[in-house]
Amino acid sequence: MxxxxxxxxxxxxxxxxxxxxxxxxxxxxxxxxxxxxxxxxxxxxxxxxxxxxxxxxxxxxxxxxxxxxxxxxxxxxxxxxxxxxxxxxxxxxxxxxxxxxxxxxxxxxxxxxxxxxxxxxxxxxxxxxxxxxxxxxxxxxxxxxxxxxxxxxxxxxxxxxxxxxxxxxxxxxxxxxxxxxxxxxxxxxxxxxxxxxxxxxxxxxxxxxxWPDTCGSAAFLEPDGILDGQSLAKGNRLLRFRDGWAQVAPTDDASFLATCRILGEDVAGDPRFATIRARNENAQEVRTLFGRLYARAREMAVDETLAQLEAADVPCAKALRVDELPTHPQFxxxxxxxxxxxxxxxxxxxxxxxxxxxxxxxxxxxxxxxxxxxxxxxxxxxxxxxxxxxxxxxxxxx
Missing domain, CATH: 3.40.50.10540 (Crotonobetainyl-coa:carnitine coa-transferase; domain 1)
Structure with missing residues (x-):
């Protein structure tokens, strides 16, 4: 150095x-x-x-x-x-x-x-x-x-x-x-x-x-065969718990099923949600499912639920204020x-x-x-x- x-x-x-x-x-x-x-x-x-x-x-x-x-x-x-x-x-x-x-x-x-x-x-x-x-x-x-x-x-x-x-x-x-x-x-x-x-x-x-993740189907100049699919970000709302806010990103199959189970919707065995490809093809059903998960989260404690999500290796984090960042142990x-x-x-x-x-x-x-x-x-x-x-x-x- x-x-x-x-x-x-x-x-x-x-x-x-x-x-x-x-x-x-x-x-x-x-x-x-x-x-x-x-x-x-x-x-x-x-x-x-x-x-x-x-x-x-x-x-x-x-x-x-x-x-x-x-x-x-x-x-x-x-x-x-x-x-x-x-x-x-x-x-x-x-x-x-x-x-x-x-x-x-x-x-x-x-x-x-x-x-x-x-x-x-x-x-x-x-x-x-x-x-x-x-x-x-x-x-x-x-x-x-x-x-x-x-x-x-x-x-x-x-x-x-x-x-x-x-x-x-x-x-x-x-x-x-x-x-x-x-x-x-x-x-x-x-x-x-x-x-x-x-x-x-x-x-x-x-x-x-x-452009890459917001343009949607505008990237394709030919109209046939287009599938809009799931957006990686649009519509991703914060989960409102009874005592705080948090975010989850259950993209892979295991974390998606674990998130649903922990938030009270066990969808294991449902072919619409079994794989990332199936979820992309059933984007509207996924949005409806998450609407129910958001509603259930309001009745739960944020720290307790995050502990369960972390134990299941689900990407998640509590929503921090900017003024909290310098004193957080991770930063x-x-x-x-x-x-x-x-x-x-x-x-x-x-x-x-x-x-x-x-x-x-x-x-x-x-x-x-x-x-x-x-x-x-x-x-x-x-x-x-x-x-x-x-x-x-x-x-x-x-």
Whole structure:
């Protein structure tokens, strides 16, 4: 174990705000990359002012910007553009979430920066894509969720009313997709020696993620011989017990029959439920059966019933609140959560990057930067000729 993350030695320039693109570079920072976050002087990243906060420190901003360095820089000033280009010359990755055309107007497009760094991995995250009728539409997480199919895929099974996730689902999924793509491009560069441009639309990330198990028969272009079958997820309701909530996933034959028996419906010997293939062919009967199981669960104690299900090796778990996760013995055994001591907000608890590397562990316990905290440090590393005080007076940095 060398004590350095897998991306140690990789420099990332982030020209982004909010969550989708900064979330990607946050993963790289957790895994050892040197991420320089370029923010506009004055306000900085909008995420600094959103979500729960303490003493002016947003938990959202802390989580998605921990371990980064902040350079408050005016990109519209000629010196600001020159600084970005010099940074890019020594960088491995640059990512932004400007709308199509903005990077070109600013002079930080791929063609301009490839000229100073041919090995650059250049990543553009957009809401709807670079071309097409919606390319210039502004995008926010809930808008992307609605357009890319999330709301209808979450429709209430009784009323049919579309609903959305009560979380920034599209942003977080796009961040994960972008981080994976960057890792793949860096690996390809090791083989070829060249950089490349990556374009990622949020609607594409979400639609591709949803499609396999939510598209149903839409995957088949010929109409004959289609069997809708059982959905792996849709309609899977929580079991409501008299003193709590839980979930079960009895997919294989043994666990399915055990779940029915424990919840008071012994269906052993019924050919409609005997095998996974039979249950897929009798999906409506399975739904009816589970309706009765849900009703029976209301009369049972959750812990006692879960103990019986676990003894029968049925996949199951009690439904926990998010605030219960850090103190649960299983998450403590996994070591997922750590505490960062922030000088203004005090101790802040949050999860590390979930993947655990045996030889190149991720970096934990780092705080997010104050706006422009590292401006002078970064300029000094660049060997910038104009003194920082002069640049500050000219409105180039803050």
């Amino acid at each position: 060398n004590g350095k993350g897998p991306f140690h030695g990789i420099r990332v320039i982030e020209l982004a705000s909010a969550l989708a693109a900064p979330g990607a570079s946050a993963i790289l920072a957790d895994q050892g990359a040197d991420v320089i976050k370029i923010e506009p002087p004055g306000m900085g990243d909008i995420l600094r002012y959103m979500g729960a906060s303490r003493h002016g420190v947003s938990n959202l901003f802390q989580h998605y910007n921990r371990g980064k360095r902040s350079l408050a820089l005016n990109l519209k000033h000629p010196d600001g553009l020159a600084i970005v280009r010099r940074l890019a010359a020594g960088a491995d990755v640059l990512l932004h979430n400007f709308r199509p055309g903005v990077a070109e107007r600013l002079g930080v497009d791929y063609a301009a920066l490839r000229a100073v760094q041919p090995k650059l991995i250049y990543v553009t995250v957009t809401g709807f894509g670079h071309e097409g009728p919606y390319a210039q539409k502004p995008a926010w997480d809930n808008v992307v969720q609605a357009f890319a199919g999330v709301a209808h895929s979450q429709a209430d099974t009784g009323t049919g009313e579309p609903t959305q996730y009560y979380q920034i689902f599209a942003d977080k999924l796009t961040a994960l997709t972008a981080a994976q793509a960057i890792g793949a491009a860096l690996f390809a560069r090791e083989r070829s020696g060249g950089g490349q441009e990556i374009r990622l639309a949020m609607i594409d990330a979400v639609a591709a993620f949803l 403590q055994a996994n070591g997922l959560f750590s505490v960062t001591d922030h000088p203004r907000a005090g101790p802040i608890r949050g999860p590390r990057t979930p993947a655990r590397f045996g030889a190149t562990p991720d970096v934990v316990g780092l705080k997010a930067p104050e706006l422009g905290e590292h401006s002078e440090q970064i300029l000094a590393e660049l060997g910038w000729e104009t003194p920082a005080a002069v640049l500050r007076e000219q409105g180039v940095i803050a």
